[in-house]
Amino acid sequence: MSINLKNLVPVLDAKWLGNDTDIFVDHISIDSRSLQNGSQTLFIALSGANNDAHLYIAELIEKGVQNFVVQYIPENVKDKAHFLVVKNTLKAFQQLAGFYRNLYHFPVIGLTGSNGKTIVKEWLNFLLSPDYNIIRSPKSYNSQVGVPLSVLAINEKHNLGIFEAGISTVKEMDNLEKIIKPTIGVLTSIGSAHDEGFDDLEQKINEKLLLFKESNVIIYQKDPLVDQSLKTFCNQYEVKERALFSWSFTDNAADVFILKKETKNDNVFIQYQYQNEIFDLEIPFNDSASVENTISCLLVLLYFKYDFNTIQSRVEMLYPVHMRLEVKNGINNCSIIDDSYSSDFQSLKIALDFLESQQKKNATKTIILSDIFQSGFSNEELYSKLAQLVSNNKISRMIGIGPTISSFKNKFPNSIMFENTTEFIAEIENLNFNNETILIKGARSFRFEEIVSLLEEKTHETVLEINLDSISHNLNYYKSKLANDVKIMVMVKAFGYGNGGLEIAKLLEHHKVDYLGVAFADEGISLKNGGVKLPIMVLNPESTSFPSIIQYQLEPEIYSLKGLNAFLKIAREKNLKDFPIHIKLDTGMHRLGFEENTIEELIETLKNNSSVRVQSVLSHLATSDEPRHFEFVEKQISLFEQLSSKLILELNINPIRHILNTSGISNFPNAQFNMVRLGIGLYGVSNDPAEQKYLENVGTLKSIISQVRVIPCGDSVGYGRRFMAQKETKIATIPIGYADGISRLWGNEVGFVTIKNQKAKIVGSVCMDMLMVDVSHIDCKEGDSVIIFGESPTVVEMAEALKTIPYEIMTSISQRVKRVFFR
Secondary structure, eight states, X not given: OOEEHHHXXXXXXXXXXXXXXXXXXXXXXXXXXXXXXXXXXXXXXXXXSSOBGGGGHHHHHHTTOOEEEESSOOGGGTTSSEEEEOSOHHHHHHHHHHHHHTTOOSOEEEEESSBOHHHHHHHHHHHHTTTOOEEEOOTTOOSTTHHHHHHTTOOTTOOEEEEEOOOSSTTSHHHHHHHHOOSEEEEOXXXXXXXXXXXXXXXHHHHHHGGGTTOSEEEEEOOHHHHHHHHHHHHHSOOTTOEEEEEESSOTTSSEEEEEEEEETTEEEEEEEETTEEEEEEESOOSHHHHHHHHHHHHHHHHTTOOHHHHHXXXXXXXXXXXXXXXXXXXXXXXXXXXXXXXXXXXXXXXXXXXXXXOOSOSEEEEEEEOOOOOSSOHHHHHHHHHHHHHHTTOSEEEEESHHHHTTGGGSTTEEEESSHHHHHHHGXXXXXXXXXXXXXXXXXXXXXXXXXXXXXXXOSOEEEEEHHHHHHHHHHHHTTSOTTOEEXXXXXXXXXXXXXXXXXXHHHHTTOSEEEESSHHHHHHHHHTTOOSOEEESSOOGGGHHHHHHXXXXXXXXXHHHHHHHHHHHHHTTOOSEEEEEEBOSSOOSSSBOGGGHHHHHHHHTTOOSEEEEEEEOOOSOTTOGGGHHHHHHHHHHHHHHHHHHHHHHTOOOEEEOOOHHHHHHOGGGOTTEEEEOGGGGTOOSOHHHHTTSOOOEEEEEEOOEEEEEOTTOEESGGGOEEOSXXXXXXXXXXXXXXXXXXXXXXXXXXXXXTTEEEEEESOXXXXXXXEEOTTSOOOTTOEEEEESSSSOHHHHHHHHTSOHHHHHHTSOTTSEEEEEO
């Protein structure tokens, strides 16, 4: 990519402010933290409800960025760079991508639907890559921002595009259609995802079809509602010689009619009729979603006129799609970023940004990388660009695997090269991986999953998967409820509500929240030792921890005169000046805090004191989630206003004030004061069922089946023979128990797990390290994945059944359960 900024003025309807007019850029960025930003970067300052990139322009100029698309020019940077000033930077970003897309005239496949978009895209890339140089959306880049980023990666060597488009409400697809302009449309499965953004299913289908306004063909599964919508759509958006290319299990009017579907072992065999001929196809999966996604790919191959033998030979090599970056604990205190199933240039840039902005546990950064395919560049150009990326991202050690990357060893200082994965594995013990963050990224043919397995810390087979994207989503959901000037403190106490403290704190620092909250000093010390620089408030500081709090620059909550005097004594001994403290008022919770009758003595103690500074005044709502007690909450808020105002007036201070917790944010918007405290909502749990549908699940507790056995009628399972089989029963044993945090009350057919999307009731007592489930109705085997909680059952469902609260479920998960973080 090389764009003359002068040419963008009319495209973006921009006003040009700068000295030079003949400037070329070859990199578009919207991330101020990316180490790929430089003098040839055009930075687009996106501005939304929760963040404003204009605030980082001065910092970017110091790093060498000179070209910006902005809505306004901050006072401190005028005359220091070149600016394209527009009304809306997101719209300008999309216009830029649309302009760039129009420079290329090869076929483009556009995918939309509720489910399967990313999988179908990745499979089509695999199926078509022997014959085309493909540019595709990296990962799940299908949003209003992700689509422009994907399209702007096109170069002159590409001759086929595959881009996915996702929308969550009306009027979004029009923007994406102008950017992708697909010549071939694929509509994948329509389901319930994002239903809340549409009036009904028909409206959702109509909106998704807008992607195909100019498509020459639309590939889809026949359905009465889809057929009706397509009829209206094709009348409204006429395209010469447009074809509708359909498939169906039930409607023999479809172009591809599935006559037969049989499951044998782990594969599905289908027989289909196409153009009056009958063909057989073996699909290397047996779940219905994968079968449907494979058939969508089949129709694309038929449209491209592939012969049957080619289709069969390629389809039988399809593989489960690894769609996410996972962060795992590695051997010798290493962190592993596992992106081991893809190796293209665009997704590498994304992974390197993730390495820099998210994972700072270890100063040493290592990358293990295979040969890169389908870049669109010559090898010389590709590996020169790669060398520059490695240099810009300050990679400490580069390990290349593959004959091509090895031939360019001279471009990579401090690098080690291997011809293949087998050679690398033979030397792995001599490479001394220790206290480093390792990004592992390779094309599937290099079997990098074997490298991940060798470098990953060996622990319990049970894991708690934490979706970092869901945390970001939930944070932004609550941010959207706040006034622009209201700060946000996020609670990461109790190991991030059981989800992992340091990793989540790093993500929150990435999102520039204002404060973190922990319960005890040792939690805060752990975060500081992990490199977290955000201010951290300690809610329950013990007086014995005050010296450590001071040493690590934590900020204590002070809730009693005894505690205040103890802290002041140490502060004076250490000659502290204006050390930040947080004063807690008791407005009715009656747990901790200064009561109304102690306020005068508090004021006298703090008057004329220079050792400490009252950074904030806070209180805690007792019933913000229970409408029947909202009158009591209003009294708490009123008392807080009264007492905090008295402190402010008599001490002549201007502290942050905060009283709202997660439920309070939603239910008492008029009491936001200067800051709110977000807790359980960040982790995807709301006390309001109406609000719950807007939050995303964060933690999924997974295990595997250790053993499957069939017991006869009359036999028992587990301690105490609490389950007696009433008929021949198939039992699966799962290696998780009450020592991992699963309540014994969840056993004995009260609770269930999910295996292959089906419920399996827990039978007998939950043991210390195991539980048993009835899988008589499920076709499963040893090693199959098991969901203990996540989407089903949810922690809310479990809490209701156990007559407790989701907090207890989440925080009970043992530390012996490995946490795996992914995006």
